[in-house]
Amino acid sequence: MGYGCSWNLAERKGSMGQLVAGKKALILGVANKRSIAWGIAQALHREGASLWFNYQNERVKDYVAELVAGLGGDIPLTECDVMKPEQVDALFEAVAARWGSLDILVHSLAFAPREALEGEFYTTTLEQWNTALAISAYSLVLCARQAKPLMEKAGGGSIITLTYLGSERAVKSYNVMGVAKAALEASVRYLAADLGPANIRVNAISAGPVKTLAAKGVSGFSSILKVVEEKAPLRRNVTQAEIGNTGLFLASDLASGITGEVIFVDCGYHIVG
Numbered sequence: 001m002g003y004g005c006s007w008n009l010a011e012r013k014g015s016m017g018q019l020v021a022g023k024k025a026l027i028l029g030v031a032n033k034r035s036i037a038w039g040i041a042q043a044l045h046r047e048g049a050s051l052w053f054n055y056q057n058e059r060v061k062d063y064v065a066e067l068v069a070g071l072g073g074d075i076p077l078t079e080c081d082v083m084k085p086e087q088v089d090a091l092f093e094a095v096a097a098r099w100g101s102l103d104i105l106v107h108s109l110a111f112a113p114r115e116a117l118e119g120e121f122y123t124t125t126l127e128q129w130n131t132a133l134a135i136s137a138y139s140l141v142l143c144a145r146q147a148k149p150l151m152e153k154a155g156g157g158s159i160i161t162l163t164y165l166g167s168e169r170a171v172k173s174y175n176v177m178g179v180a181k182a183a184l185e186a187s188v189r190y191l192a193a194d195l196g197p198a199n200i201r202v203n204a205i206s207a208g209p210v211k212t213l214a215a216k217g218v219s220g221f222s223s224i225l226k227v228v229e230e231k232a233p234l235r236r237n238v239t240q241a242e243i244g245n246t247g248l249f250l251a252s253d254l255a256s257g258i259t260g261e262v263i264f265v266d267c268g269y270h271i272v273g
């Protein structure tokens with residue numbers, strides 16, 4: 001490629017779809033077109049990955065199926081609620097049977113009871129705590145354990161999860177989800193330490209607020225978008241596509257030296273007071 005050369009379409013086409021060409025990616029947590037998991041899935045698909053999706057239950061199945069159909073090809077879709085161990089086992093057994101290995105796992109799911117995401121944190125009940133920690137943090141440990149043998153078959157892999165600034169700052173109303181995200185981020189480090197020798201990288205994206213179905217469950221969410229616009233160094237909110245591109249980066253060999261890390265994709269908001 002000489003100075004000032006211009007890529008012809010064929011060359012560009014050839015150079016496109018290289019980042020994760022032929023990689024097998026399991027995406028957990030798509031609920032609809034606004035889901036962060038969907039942004040990551042679109043980026044992975046654009047750059048040549050084969051995709052497999054879960055859906056939590058029959059209620060969201062049609063939304064996910066319709067989105068996935070838009071990608072073309074017969075992309076596997078499997079019911080899996082991470083709180084049902086037998087469904088997690090069945091999902092990874094299906095991946096093992098059909099794919100034989102796995103390169104990329106995207107874990108983009110969380111939950112806390114709605115009443116725990118409003119009012120004051122000190123009122124959190126043990127049940128609310130356990131539910132939030134089990135779904136939002138422990139589920140990553142469980143999925144990583146299941147993915148390990150499949151990723152070893154591929155000679156390594158990349159596990160990506162989603163977190164938020166509320167893990168290290170007391171963000172109003174985020175409450176027990178902040179505690180769950182702190183546990184998630186510590187789990188990313190311990191999992192990275194365990195799985196590194198198998199060349200499996202484990203990282204988190206700390207995303208700025210994005211208007212998703214889940215975000216609607218956090219009281220005061222809409223006001224935070226405006227605050228970010230006013231205070232973030234880039235003076236705007238992050239987009240689903242930008243988070244998707246960082247997910248693609250972490251899934252690709254461009255991030256081969258990065259593991260156990262939390263990467264902020266928030267227009268710089270967390271660096272300013």
Ligand SMILES: CCCCCCc1ccc(Oc2ccc(Oc3cccc(O)n3)cc2)c(O)c1
Pocket residue numbers: 109110111112113114115117163164171172173174177208209210212213214215216217218219220221224
């Ligand atoms: C004061 C709001 C701060 C900005 C919050 C940014 C954010 C938005 C969405 C996030 O993901 C969830 C996922 C599940 C979740 O729990 C929910 C969601 C809907 C209903 C419900 O009962 N629980 C809450 C947040 C998340 O972890 C972080």
